[in-house]
Amino acid sequence: MIIITGAAGFISSCLVQKLNDEGYYDLILVDDFSDEKQNKNFEGKRFSKLVDRSEFIPWLTANHLHVQFVFHLGARTDTTEFDYALLNELNLEYSKDVWNCCVEFGLPLIYASSAATYGLGENGYEDDESKINLLKPLNPYGESKNEFDKWALQQERKPYFWAGLKFFNVYGPNEYHKGRMASVIFHTYNQIRDTGKMKLFKSHRPDFNDGEQMRDFVFVKDVTEVLYFLMHHRKDAGIYNLGSGKARTFYDLAAATFKATGKEPDISFIPTPEDIRDKYQYFTEAKMDKLHSIGYHKPFHTLEEGVHDYVTNYLIPNKYL
Template sequence: MIIVTGAAGFIGSGLISRLNQDGFKSIIAVDDFSKTEKTGNLEGKTILQKVERTDLATWLDEHYRDVEFIFHIGARTDTTEFDKHIFDELNVNYSKMIWEKCVAYQLPLVYASSAATYGLGEHGYDDDESAIGGLKPLNPYGDSKNEFDKWALQQEKKPFFWAGLKFFNVYGPNEYHKGRMASVIFHAYNQINATGKMKLFRSHHPDYRDGEQMRDFIYVKDLIDVCIFLMHHRKNPGIYNLGSGQARTFKDLVTSTFEAMGKQPDISYIDTPADIRDKYQYFTEANMAKLRSIGYENPFTSLEDGIRDYVQQYLATHTYL
């Protein structure tokens, strides 16, 4: 059995789809299944059992002998939420519980960290574990992810294999439920569909022109490929960046979305809201050398190809991965 937490969410459900495709059918799906807006993500997938998030600790105590691997993808990911207690409960303490069960029962673990741990990027974007203690995230979500990374590195007892993956800007199918927290591509598609136009944040930084703020965008299918690689690899534990390794502009992203929709680009600019302006990242780019060094050789999908696939195969037909 393979456990996937956050199973009904964006990345977790896509991971289950890939596991099914690879012949893994004994999936234990863990989530808060009361949130019905995510139910479409699991339709058509082969799952052995659904386990409520709050029941996982007890379930593991009873069934650990049958578990082969744990993907801990579930988290509270809302970067606009500022109640630290929510993140302490769902992102830090829950992750500690899973880690301790993996230690006790010798279960291999891959868990989701985040590029939000890097803050404004003043220390760069290298997944050097010795530098993690000095990172300064910009919000409680990033703090919670960094806090768990630091805690994991400090533990004397670790799972025999574990990897924390710092997800950069992930986009792709199955994010229909995410609302404001969905990718810019998702919002661009819907805005262009409705108005034929797209508005982007104006630059308030002298080194960047409007629309040329840059992010490392990674297609969810590439992210899932890395997860599958690590499940089979089970060597070289540690914390790894997971982006494409190439920063691209928001203007590139929106232009590619227009093109994938067969429309002429019509982009205008609005001021970045004052309440987030001082915490706005103008550049992120994952250094992917560490993952490459352990033998991961697959190329990452270009932004243009990823957007074309996402728009034409999924968004245009409201299809799930």
């Protein structure tokens, strides 16, 4: 059996599809399944059992002999969440419980970290474990992820294989339920569909023109390829970046989305909301040398390729992966 937490969510549900495509069907899906709007993310997929998040640790304790791998991708991912107690419970303490079970039962583990741990990038975007204590996340979500990374590295007892993946700006099918936290591609497509136009945030820094703020956008299909690779690799444990390795502008993203819909770009700019303006990242770019050094060499989709696939095969036909 393979366990996937956060299975009703975005990346996890795409991983379920990837595993199905590769012939893996004995999957245990873990989540809070009370959110009906997410549950269609695993409709039509093959799996063995749904386990509620609150019951997972006792379930794993009772069934660990049958488990081959654990993907712990579930988390509270809202970067505007300021309930520290909730983030501590779901992103830190729960992850410690999963880690400790994997240690006790000899199970390999991949867990989701985040590029939000890098903050404004004062210390760069290199997945150098010696620099993790120096990082300054910009929000409580990023802090919770960084705290777990630090905790994991401090443990004397670790799973025989483990990897913490710092996801950059992931986009693709099955993210419709994320609201404000969904990718800019998702919001761009909806604005174009509804108004024929797109509004991007103005720059509030003199060194960046409007629309030229840059992010490392990574297609979810590339993310699941890396997850699948690491499931088989099972060595070279540690913390890894997972992005495309190439920063692109928001203007490029919007233009690619217009092109995928067959429309001419009509892009304007609005002020960045004040509640996020002071903590807004103007540049992120994953350094991917570490992942490449352990043997992962598949090419990533370009922004244009990924946007075209997402828009034409999923958003326009209103399909899910």
